[in-house]
Amino acid sequence: MELDYDVIVVGGGFGGVYQLYNLRKLGFSVRLFEAGAKLGGIWYWNCYPGARVDTEVPVYQLPEAELFEDFKWQQKYVRATPRHVNVKLTASIRYPGRDALREYFEHMDKVWGLSKDISYNSRVTACEWDNDKLRWNVKIAQMQLNGPTEIERHSKSIIVCTGFASRPYFPPYNGIEKYKGMMYHTSAWPQENISMKDKRVAVIGTGASGVQVIQTIATEVKQLTVYQRTPNYALPMGNNELPAExxxxxxxxxPELMGKMNTTFAGFLYDFNPGECMKATPEEREALFEELYTKGGLHFWLGTYADVLKNKEANxxxxxxxxxxxxxxxxxxxxxxxxxxxxxxHPYGTKRVSLEQNYFEAFNDEKVDVVPVKDNPISNFTSDGIITADGEERKFDLVVLATGFDAITGGVTQxxxxxEDGxxxxxxxxxxxxxxxGMASRNYPNMxxxxxxxxxxxxxxxxxxxKMQGHWVGNCLAYMRDKGISKIQPTADAEETWRSHCEEVGKMGxxxxxxxxxxxxxIPGKPKEALNYMGGNQAYKSWLRDSEENDYKGFEYQ
Incomplete structure (x- = not known):
């Protein structure tokens, strides 16, 4: 069998990095292809103003103790001293920014020696299963100085680690092609810094990236107009410095903290409150809400009474x-x-809750305005601005598209x-x-x-x-190798059972x-379905264990 590698990994974010590390450790020949110039996945591309993670230290990282030992999550910033001199400082912070995430991926590369098995500036464009040779034929567009060059590589298995937010969504606004000013989607922000000083800026969208951009640029721009489709029930981040102790x-x-993460619903160091909102007294309820809100972060969302996300009155x-x-x-x-x-x-917490730093205070500035586009939609673009349904035209130097992603499936289907059937x-x-x-699809063997x-x-x-999924995949591939299995894929019944279970769990709250x-x-035209498994960390792991401990139940192989 003609193979370049045992496994090709697509994407260099957390998922791809762990696959490369774990599969090499298991003795497989692996090559990772990453479209960016460095590791990081979304944290390579996320360089818009204010880009920051919403999960606090030490949770947002690969749970491997050796990576945490010699790494400090730090942020560089400037502070005015009593003598009014700006001094550059470095501090450990609760919620790392994009630069700190980039440094962390460089740290992983250094500790594990990853780059020798990585091809950067290499975007996987197509994968085709060859049933005669029992391999994947993978086409990769590699960026060269004189333009892209296509190469083809072959592997027994492929692992797609494109993440849930790698395919940006561009709403089809009327006349958007006529606009002559600067326009960037937050996912494709230029790697070099863009000055916002004295610019008239429009931000379309108030999801996570929209919130971060708005609160970061509000004091710098000449004028800021926010086009909001749905309010963001954002919570205070509380991004304070972490004391040395x-x-x-x-x-x-x-190690103990990693153990705790493995026991909670979402992998945090805290979980839902065991009480019930509807059984608490008004005083008890108010006290808990105040405590969670004051803690900052996602505590008010994921540390509250569990019935808040299930009961309309509690919500x-x-x-x-x-x-x-x-x-x-x-x-x-x-x-x-x-x-x-x-x-x-909509009910509180049923959309992704963002974390903010002075987001709402930004709107206290007279130069910052908000347009509710459900009531007053964007009608069309002009060469230098945007017209809304009420006929008002606003002129802009820069339009920021914080319009989200074809999430979850889009990274795969792009x-x-x-x-097998083409x-x-x-x-x-x-x-x-x-x-x-959520890891294998029938008709796409060894993927x-x-x-x-x-x-x-x-x-x-x-x-x-x-790590949870990567560990399972590594064990499955090792099982195939040890048993001489050349081809594996889920059964039709297993797929239908899992889809029905995901739908059922998705409707429980x-x-x-x-x-x-x-x-x-x-996404217009996309079928409504539960794109996530919403049963939590523990329930999902029980399904993984049941399959693995029963010779990969739910799969057929040859």
Whole structure:
């Protein structure tokens, strides 16, 4: 059999890095192809103003003690001293920014010696299964000084680690091609810095990247107009410096902390409150809400009473508390109603909750305005601005598209992957995604997906998910090698069982009542379905164990 490698890994984020590390350790020949110039996956491309992770130290990293021992999550910043001299300082911080994430990937590369088995500036464009030779034929566009060059490589297995947010969504606005100013999607921001000084800027979208851009550039620009489709129920990040004793505690107790992460619903160091919102007294409820909100981060979302995400009355109480806190921060009552409406457009926490730093205070500046596009849609672009349905035209020097992604499935379907019958996976999934355990799809033998559809992708922390799935895939490939298995794929029954289970779990709470990228609602024409496994970390691992301990139950092989 003509093979270049045992395994080809697509993508150099957390998932791809762990696959490369683990499979080499298991004795496989592996090559990782990464479209960016460095490791990092989304953290290579995320260089828009204010890009920062929303999961705190020490959780957002690969849970390997050797990586944590000699690495400091730090942030460089400038502080004015009593003598009014700007001094450059470095501090350990709770929520790392993009530069710190880039440094962490460089650290992983150094500790594990990854780059010798990585091809950078190499975008995988197509994968085709050859059933006669029992291999994958993989086409890669490699960027050269004189343009892209296509090469082809062959492997027994492929592992797709493109992440859940690697295919940006560009809404088809009328006349957008006429606009002559600068325009960037947050996922394709120039690697070099862009000055915002004295610029008239529009930000379309108030998801995570929109919130971060808005709060970062608001004080610098000449004018800022935010086009908001749906209010973001954002929570204060509380991104304070980490005291030396806290860092020492993390270092000395990291194995125990990893153990804790493995026991919680989402892989954090905290979990839902065991009590019930509806059984608590008003005083108890208010006290807990206040405590969680003050802690900062996602505590108010993922550390609250579990029935808040299941019971409409309990959910309304949480929203009312959040709205009260938010309105107190916004001076203009009209803006406050747009940003935190009296009547919630959807249940609290059923869209991805973002973390913010003075986001709502940014709208207290007279030069910052917000347009609710559900009431006043964008009508069309002109050569130098945007016209809304009310006929008002605003002129801009820069338009920021924070319009999100074809999430979860888009990273996979953007590659022309053809299986046994030659059908592209994008076409096969066009009326509904089919996987088993969120990692394998029938008709695509020896292909595994990490951090993809019908896995706990957006509901479990990234590093933990990458290791959990990566460990399972490595064991499966080792099992195939030891047993002389040349081809493996899920059965049709297993796929249907898993899809039904994902749908069932997805309807257990209030999430399915909300239009969001969790269900594909943000992309026109995309079928509504549970794109994530929402049963939590522990439940998912039990499915993985059951399959592995029973000779990969749910799969057929030869």
């Amino acid at each position: 806290r860092l020492k505690y993390y270092k000395e107790n990291y 309304a109480m949480a929203y009312e508390f959040w709205k009260k806190k938010t309105h107190a921060r916004i001076k203009d009552k009209k803006k406050a109603e747009i940003l935190a409406p009296e009547v919630p457009p 590659i022309n992957i053809r299986g 059908m592209p996976i994008k076409e096969r999934w066009s009326e509904g995604t089919r996987t088993y355990l 595994f997906i990490i951090y993809g559809p019908q896995a706990p992708t957006a509901f479990v922390t990234g590093g933990l998910n990458a 209030l999430f399915s009542e909300t239009e969001s990228w969790y269900f594909g609602n943000n």
